[in-house]
Amino acid sequence: MKFLDPQHPFFRPLWLRILTVVLPAIWAVVEWSNGATGWAIIFLAAAGYAGWQLFLSPDAKAPSTDEKPAESRETDKGDEA
Numbered sequence: 001m002k003f004l005d006p007q008h009p010f011f012r013p014l015w016l017r018i019l020t021v022v023l024p025a026i027w028a029v030v031e032w033s034n035g036a037t038g039w040a041i042i043f044l045a046a047a048g049y050a051g052w053q054l055f056l057s058p059d060a061k062a063p064s065t066d067e068k069p070a071e072s073r074e075t076d077k078g079d080e081a
Contacts, residue, residue, distance in 0.1 A: 004053040006060045017054045021047055 004020075011017050025047035032040035054060055 002053075004050060006054050006057070011054060020054060021051045023047075024050065 005011075006017075011020070024043045028040045028043035028047060031037075031043060
C-alpha cells in the first residue's frame with residue numbers, strides 16, 4: 001500500500017488531485033511568511049511529493065471511470081467457473 005495512491009478512486013476528479021498539491025504549497029507560503037521556515041520546508045516537501053505521485057510518476061494515470069476497482073475484478077474471476 002502506497003502512502004499516496006494515484007489509482008485510488010478518490011483521486012479520479014482532476015480538481016482533487018490539483019487541490020492535494022496546491023493546499024500544502026499555499027500553507028508552506030503561509031508558514032514561511034510567519035517565519036516558520038522548518039514547517040514551510042515540510043509542507044513544501046509534502047506538496048512536491050503529492051505532485052510527483054499524482055502527476056509526474058510513471059503510475060500517475062488517473063483511474064478511469066469505466067474500469068472496475070481492482071478488488072471487484074479479483075472477485076469476478078472466481079464467479080466464472
